[in-house]
Amino acid sequence: MSKNIIEIKNLHASVEDTKIIKGLNLKINVGEKHTIMGPNGSGKSTLANVLAGNPSYTVDSGEIIFMGQDLDEMEPDIRACIGLFLAFQYPVELPGVRMWQFLKSSLDAKREYNGQEPLSTREFDNLLNEYAEKVGISQDFIKRNVNEGFSGGEKKRNEILQLSLLNPKLAILDETDSGLDIDALKVVSQGIDSFSSNENSVLLVTHYQRILNYIQPDFVHVMMDGNIVTSGDKSLALELEEKGYDWLSTK
Amino acid sequence: MNNDKNVISRDTKLEDDNYKWGFDFQFNADNAPIGLSEDIVKLISSKKNEPEWLLDWRLKSLNHFFKNQDNEPEWANIDFPKIDFQKIRYYSSPTDKPNPKSLDEVDPEMLEAFTKLGIPLEEQKKLSGVAVDAIMDSVSVATTYQKQLEDAGVIFCPISEAVHKYPELVQKYMGSVVPYSDNFYATLNSAVFTDGSFIYVPPGVRCPVELMTYFRINELDTGQFERTLIIADKGSYVSYLEGCTAPFRKNNQLHAAVVELVALDDAEIKYSTLQNWFPGDTNGEGGVYNFVTKRGKCQGKNSKISWTQVETGSAITWKYPSVLLQGDNSVGEFYSVALVNNYQQADTGTKMIHIGKNTKSTIIAKGISAGKATNTYRGQVKVLPTAKNARNFTQCDSLLIGDKCGAHTIPYIEVKNPTAQLEHEATTSKVSDDQLFYTQQRGISLEDANYMIINGFCKGIFKELPFEFAIEASQLLRVSLEGTVG
Numbered sequence: 003m004s005k006n007i008i009e010i011k012n013l014h015a016s017v018e019d020t021k022i023i024k025g026l027n028l029k030i031n032v033g034e035k036h037t038i039m040g041p042n043g044s045g046k047s048t049l050a051n052v053l054a055g056n057p058s059y060t061v062d063s064g065e066i067i068f069m070g071q072d073l074d075e076m077e078p079d080i081r082a083c084i085g086l087f088l089a090f091q092y093p094v095e096l097p098g099v100r101m102w103q104f105l106k107s108s109l110d111a112k113r114e115y116n117g118q119e120p121l122s123t124r125e126f127d128n129l130l131n132e133y134a135e136k137v138g139i140s141q142d143f144i145k146r147n148v149n150e151g152f153s154g155g156e157k158k159r160n161e162i163l164q165l166s167l168l169n170p171k172l173a174i175l176d177e178t179d180s181g182l183d184i185d186a187l188k189v190v191s192q193g194i195d196s197f198s199s200n201e202n203s204v205l206l207v208t209h210y211q212r213i214l215n216y217i218q219p220d221f222v223h224v225m226m227d228g229n230i231v232t233s234g235d236k237s238l239a240l241e242l243e244e245k246g247y248d249w250l251s252t253k
Numbered sequence: 254m255n256n257d258k259n260v261i262s263r264d265t266k267l268e269d270d271n272y273k274w275g276f277d278f279q280f281n282a283d284n285a286p287i288g289l290s291e292d293i294v295k296l297i298s299s300k301k302n303e304p305e306w307l308l309d310w311r312l313k314s315l316n317h318f319f320k321n322q323d324n325e326p327e328w329a330n331i332d333f334p335k336i337d338f339q340k341i342r343y344y345s346s347p348t349d350k351p352n353p354k355s356l357d358e359v360d361p362e363m364l365e366a367f368t369k370l371g372i373p374l375e376e377q378k379k380l381s382g383v384a385v386d387a388i389m390d391s392v393s394v395a396t397t398y399q400k401q402l403e404d405a406g407v408i409f410c411p412i413s414e415a416v417h418k419y420p421e422l423v424q425k426y427m428g429s430v431v432p433y434s435d436n437f438y439a440t441l442n443s444a445v446f447t448d449g450s451f452i453y454v455p456p457g458v459r460c461p462v463e464l465m466t467y468f469r470i471n472e473l474d475t476g477q478f479e480r481t482l483i484i485a486d487k488g489s490y491v492s493y494l495e496g497c498t499a500p501f502r503k504n505n506q507l508h509a510a511v512v513e514l515v516a517l518d519d520a521e522i523k524y525s526t527l528q529n530w531f532p533g534d535t536n537g538e539g540g541v542y543n544f545v546t547k548r549g550k551c552q553g554k555n556s557k558i559s560w561t562q563v564e565t566g567s568a569i570t571w572k573y574p575s576v577l578l579q580g581d582n583s584v585g586e587f588y589s590v591a592l593v594n595n596y597q598q599a600d601t602g603t604k605m606i607h608i609g610k611n612t613k614s615t616i617i618a619k620g621i622s623a624g625k626a627t628n629t630y631r632g633q634v635k636v637l638p639t640a641k642n643a644r645n646f647t648q649c650d651s652l653l654i655g656d657k658c659g660a661h662t663i664p665y666i667e668v669k670n671p672t673a674q675l676e677h678e679a680t681t682s683k684v685s686d687d688q689l690f691y692t693q694q695r696g697i698s699l700e701d702a703n704y705m706i707i708n709g710f711c712k713g714i715f716k717e718l719p720f721e722f723a724i725e726a727s728q729l730l731r732v733s734l735e736g737t738v739g
Contacts, residue, residue: 054694080691080695082693082695083696094688096691096692096706099708099709104695107705147709168695210412
């Protein structure tokens with residue numbers, strides 16, 4: 003059994019006829035943490051959405067193999083059930099849909115797909131309480147509607163709560179760190195850190211180096227104009243912080 | 254997600270339609286000839302062995318109907334071919350023994366039929382504490398839970414029976430809220446109504462169980478004209494539920510009911526409807542025309558009438574459950590979810606007429622449109638000069654699925670007392686692709702995601718329904734939404 007979780011081969015993708023991703027290759031193995039950095043408009047978020055199967059994006063050519071399966075034409079919910087998770091940059095509000103119901107339905111759907119019985123209400127509550135406490139989410143938060151009236155920080159914590167609960171094989175975090183104050187950033191980073199193990203992988207899409215003070219990536223990739231232009235270890239991130247992205251485009 | 258043990262699920266499918274109640278039953282039926290005439294009205298009256306005053310009232314209504322038969326209401330935002338009232342059958346009785354006295358006398362096949370419909374008359378509803386009156390075509394076939402109701406002094410019986418047993422009550426209140434001359438369809442109903450439920454709750458009694466009537470149109474070409482009368486005497490309380498289905502028919506069926514509620518001093522009536530008449534097929538063929546007059550009168554001080562409706566069925570719905578707020582400090586409420594899909598048309602809403610002092614009303618209407626359907630909210634809030642310090646809050650939310658459907662909100666507000674305070678809020682929204690993708694990314698299928706979001710939109714209404722009904726309502730919503738996304 004191969005150790006790689008996901009392999010992206012020569013991926014081309016577009017939004018409404020505009021080509022965004024142009025021949026990207028990336029391989030992530032089990033237990034690895036990867037970071038993709040890059041300036042605005044380089045295609046980072048597009049990559050995250052394409053991997054999760056957002057129907058607003060089109061894959062023009064190339065291959066995405068996740069957990070040994072070709073993701074081509076696979077519905078987003080099936081991708082989620084086999085272990086792909088996307089923490090959204092802008093989590094949407096679902097008026098009238100209770101957090102509890104949403105979380106329980108998500109977990110039940112995933113368990114059902116994988117041939118497991120749904121958790122009993124009590125088992126689920128225990129699990130939920132445990133994780134909610136870890137990410138600093140209070141009980142009455144669970145009684146509210148999904149993301150409705152949540153602050154920016156609360157929305158991001160909610161994404162991390164879902165990450166912990168659904169325990170995917172691959173967690174893609176799309177600028178989860180942006181717009182967070184330092185306390186929230188700590189909580190979110192700790193959440194990602196405690197999720198991460200040698201059984202799963204993380205792909206962290208970020209604009210800023212600062213989250214890397216809390217999360218130690220194994221690989222840092224720089225994306226520009228729809229492709230990865232250079233890769234390295236954590237020192238690359240520090241170099242970027244110092245020099246900006248311009249030195250790469252002129253390299 | 255899919256943990257409902259019930260028969261309704263996303264996998265429920267009929268051959269060419271998603272309407273699971275579409276089968277029809279083979280009963281021997283006692284049918285009147287097709288058409289409308291004085292003779293037919295007399296026939297209905299004699300079948301029911303009615304007293305003379307009632308026959309007179311029917312004939313007066315018929316006369317009025319004939320005089321005004323060219324004045325069908327045309328103001329509603331609905332479109333359908335003219336109805337030929339001479340091509341409808343006005344009476345059909347499914348058994349040789351109408352009005353059975355107990356469940357033992359009910360045709361076992363009929364009981365089985367109701368069980369198949371998910372309306373087990375005997376055991377289940379008893380266990381869940383709901384008294385059921387089932388009406389097949391024109392005749393009440395069974396009323397359960399009689400003993401307990403009798404002990405409490407609550408009368409719950411077919412109106413045809415009440416005419417004989419409680420003539421003073423019927424004569425006093427029938428037509429007192431909806432007069433026979435009220436509107437076109439109410440007039441027709443007054444002439445030819447066949448059965449319906451009658452409820453009387455004596456002073457100070459809180460009805461010990463939920464009361465339910467289950468309506469079914471079965472016979473071909475048969476109109477259903479039921480008439481329901483509920484009287485809550487001083488300081489009493491009753492919660493009443495009605496459910497309705499009809500078989501899959503290529504022809505349109507007419508349903509023109511009248512419901513009258515009367516709440517005396519300090520009394521409260523809660524009236525809940527789950528309307529699932531056959532909506533027609535996906536091409537807009539067939540389906541029930543649901544032209545219904547429902548009105549409650551808060552006659553006494555501090556009385557309260559609350560309408561909750563979940564309307565998913567019928568080809569055309571024309572219905573405005575209303576409250577006349579006559580008693581001082583009386584309260585009227587209207588909570589509604591109206592869902593239309595394919596070629597369905599709904600023009601529905603409410604009227605709140607403030608007459609007494611300090612009267613209050615709340616209107617919360619949620620309209621969901623999918624397919625090529627149109628959904629219109631039409632509501633009237635009227636404050637008369639006598640209604641000092643009247644209050645109204647209205648909220649109308651529309652949700653669109655796809656880009657071929659329509660939603661309209663038409664509020665009429667008429668205020669004749671300067672102390673009144675009225676609020677009106679309205680929104681229109683769509684289930685967004687972002688919401689669907691977000692939910693799907695968490696492992697939930699597209700159809701379940703759509704259902705979950707729409708269910709969320711309706712949440713405020715479902716919570717007004719009795720618990721079991723709320724579950725049924727949300728399952729009904731799921732079935733009605735099939736095929737609206739993807």
